[in-house]
Amino acid sequence: MTVLVTGGAGYIGSHMVRALVDAGESVVVVDNLSTGFSALLPEGVPLFIGDAGDENLVEGVIAQHGVESIVHFAGSVVVPESMRDPLGYYRNNTMTTQSLLNAAVRSGVSRFIFSSTAAVYGNPEEVPVPETAPTRPLSPYGMSKLMTEIMLHDVATAHGMSYVVLRYFNVAGADPLGRIGLSTIGATHLLKIAVEAATGQRAKVDVFGSDYPTPDGSCIRDFIHVTDLVEAHRSALSYLRAGGGSVTLNCGYGRGYSVLETIEAVRRVSMRNFAVSHAPRRPGDIMTMVADTGRIRTLLDWTPKYDDLETIAAHALAWEQKLFLERGGPLQQAESA
Structure with missing residues (x-):
């Protein structure tokens, strides 16, 4: 039994591929390498360079490798970019x-795990936000994911497919063993930006919005370590293989940290005092997003191991330092705290 991972050379997808290979699974990857890196894949994992929407390619891969499950990561994920290019997001995601x-339907694949997002909720009326909360996306990114969730539900109902939709909150960190991490140049993840500042690659970190009605005026996010997230995917796969029914689950820790608290965590673990500037709010940004994790903890065999902001920051920093040194950069540009 082989698992097809789309976007498997990207940030989260490559961690998923590693986890599956470490568990002895047979894995095959489809990735167009627009934001992924083939070097992140374990040796021996077949990589087909192309789009996950290329039906001929996908059907050939499924037939050639005996694929029985698909874990779908491929897609675009930047909220501000989606505001500027909504059609691109509906094309690439939906x-x-x-x-x-x-x-998948034509090839008889019956299990599907979809990488969705908490952005489908918009600004939630209750926090922590449960899976039953109203879905009111504020961006084309969130809407493109919600449209896909609806489509997946209808396809599964019509064709006997079972699925798990995992709504990610804020994914961060890197492989604790230092093998892989977020490698995309110009990534917009807050922790990635902060560790780039800590290693002297950025002059400052911009905080978009300091006048929100939160304790320190900045947005609040529920960060989840990428390793815990992929373990949730592995648990979801086991759940489907055991005959579990289709379900939508939040992926977070149920604990929120503000943008400014997150920056301070990076300063502490790096012992670097990089600059922070305040910028206006961005269209599409959500004020507070924290997961209600009761359903995933009850339904899946999943217990987080890295539920600690400083641990997440430390792993992200270690990977960034390794990546920067490999690219030939010095690490002494940021001011010591």
């Missing part, structure tokens, strides 16, 4: 998944 599902 339409690509429609084609992928079409190939």
Whole structure:
């Protein structure tokens, strides 16, 4: 039994591939390498360079490798970019998944795990936010993921497919063993930006919005370590293989940290005092997003191991230092705290 991982050379996808290989699973990857890196994949994992929406490619991979489950990570994930290019997000997220599902149905794949987002909730009325909360996305990114969730539900109902939708909160950190991490140049993840500042690659960190009605005026996020997130995917796969029914689950820790608290955590673990500047709010940003994790903890065999902001920051920093040194950069540009 082989698992097809789309976007498997990207940040989260590559961690998933590593976890599956470490567990003795047979894995195959489809990735167009627009934001992924083939070097992040374990030796021996077949990589097909192309789009997850290329139905002929996907059907060929499924037939050649005996794929029985698909874990779908491929997609675009930057909220501000989606505000500028909504059609690109509907094409790359929603339409690509429609084609992928079409190939899966024709090929008889019956298990599907989808990488969704807490952005489907918009600004939630209650925090922590449960899976039953109203879905009111504030960005084309969130809407493209919600449209895909609806489509997946309808396809599964019509064709006997079982699925797990995992709504990510804020994914961060890197492989604790230092093998892989977030490698995309120009990434917009807060912790990635902060560790780039800590290693002297950025002059400052911009905080978008300091006048929110929160304790320190900045947005609040529920950060989840990428390793815990991929373990949730592995647990979801086991759940489906055991005959579990289709379900939508939040992926977070149920604990929120403000943007400014997160920056301070990076300063502490790096012992670097990098600059922070305040900028206006961005369209599409959500004020407070913290997961209600009761359902995932009850339904899946999943217990987080890295539920600690400083641990997440330390792993992200260690990877960034390794990555920067490999690219030939010095690490002495940031001011010591």
